[in-house]
Amino acid sequence: MERKVGSSTVTAKEVKAALEKTRTLSAEEERVLRMRHGAGASSTRAPLPRAAGDNEELGDELLVIEMQLLKAMRARAGGKTVASGNNKQVMTPAPAPAPAPAKASANATKDKIVRALRKKK
Template sequence: MERKVGSSTVTTKEVKAALEKARTLTSEEEKVLRMRHGAGAPSTSAPLPRAAGNNEELADELLVIEMQLMKAMRERTGQTKTASKPKATAARTSEKSGNAAKDKIVRALRKKK
């Protein structure tokens, strides 16, 4: 094997173009190359690659797991909101997050009761 003499410069655009065409790199290798050469992701609006690829059975299983996780997350967050704060405390907290004029009006209306 001959040793190559000389130097060459790899530009960010070249690295980006090569990474878009490459299919044999792992995600970690691709990440390292992007970080090393300053090549960002191809597009921020591009859809993420599917983990299942073309396997429909795996895609269905992953969808079921995702739905179960989302349901569990909604239940968990719903329980923490109602169980941890009494209604009066929740009302006071929401008042504080509003603007000052609104708070002043609400306080004045409460005094009239």
């Protein structure tokens, strides 16, 4: 086998075209090549690959986990809008905490000292 003399430059367009054709690279290898050569993703609107693949049981478990996380996120979000898929869901606002009396905030240091002294008795 002879050594090739000379060099060639690979453009981002060539890398992008080659990555669209190949199916043998892992996701990490493809990401590294895209980052190394500055080739963007083939389509920003293309759906992301499913983590479960063809495994229906794993897909169901992941769906349950996702639903639990969305429910917890809604509970934490309060009145904020949360985007879920193609639709946006508006959360009901959480009750606001009662404001602290002005006297307590002004004398917070004094109250702390009094409580510490009461505990010493």
